[in-house]
Amino acid sequence: MIEKAYRLEPIIDLSIGQPIGHELLAGATACPTWTDPEWRGWYAHLSEEIPRLAKRVDGLIFLNVSGDQLLDSHISRSLRALREFAPRIVFEWIEQSFHDASLIQVLVKLNFLRGLGFAVAIDDIGASHGVDGLGRAGIVKAEFCKIDGQYFQARRGLGPDSLRGLVQHLSHGGSRIIIEWIETEDDLYLATEAGAHLGQGFLWSRSKD
Template sequence: MYTVLPSPMLHTITGLRFQPIVDFHSGQAVAHEVLVEIRNVNLDVLFASLPTRCALQIFFWQANTLLKMQDKGQYWLNFPADKLLDPNAMELLLALRHQRRLTIEIQDPLTLTRMSRLEQRSVHNNLHRLKAAGWKIWLDDLTYELADDYARLALPFDGIKLDRSELNIPGRFDAFVHVVRDKIAGAVVVEGIETAQDLQRACASGAQFGQGFLWPESRIDAVVTA
């Protein structure tokens, strides 16, 4: 089982951070993306070089921690794309009693486009298996350059999170949102919302949800004990 985190650095996890995912219509948080907190570590640098096995272990540790909490919130957890081809990871996901409270947020959108056709078909089949088991599945960090590839792949995503850089390219942003909704998945989260102007632009694009530092995150203490 993916329960023990082998890296001494990962045992320095001190908490979980919760970033709100906000419904533009109601203005309310409908879910939270969950990230680990490690003091005095640049998490972007860490996760850029972290083996995907370790990222998978973090996923299952987070899942088990969250499902033991008393509240019944909705949580989105990062999942490495290449592990969609890992039979052991698939069996663990299918066996996890997620209570329909966890959403898989697939990282590394470029990884899926670089897979062989056979591997992409395997991913397609595995995503259908996960959805049949009640999982919600979103793709993270989609860029304009990858949109045509994902339209062709026609993977069964519940929604798409746009890379935070896209909001800062107003000349194509609205068109990008429409392409995603028409050809890839109907639901869209705009990342990188930091100002009232960002929020106004995102709401006008036709996307339904937003995420960013405009809305304060929260945290809890949580440590790896195994």
């Protein structure tokens, strides 16, 4: 049976220290092993849950979705069902299940959803595993780009210059830059001095766990 529980992780505007929205994260232990029918059930559930959630929380709602899921007709139908809330929904394109052969179809689907008013975020930029998001950020002028948490933490102690070039490169296309895995005040300083616009991580979510 699909685990319907989820948690919300705040995404913080680093200039004012206030949330602009939340990322909705599915059941942490169950979802990596879900089958295709279970994922379809999850997104069908979200098509009913998001309207209720939107009444309880302010700001944007970030939803993870892979390329394969974007191309799944059942999941696509569930995503389109959220059209009423499109100005508040950001589809976060994750690197899992990425295939070059279907890239064009995925881009067409993303552009279609953006045409309906949804926003797009590119996940996993700088990740050492799977498909690096930098290439995907280069072909999609997304509203948001997320720098991978492990990449960020590997630069602890190296100073803001070790991140500033990447942040500036991604910002050049108009994207707002989110840095993941901000855990300490030193992390916050590093992300802010590097020029990131937004942050996400244990520093803000620990009191809600």
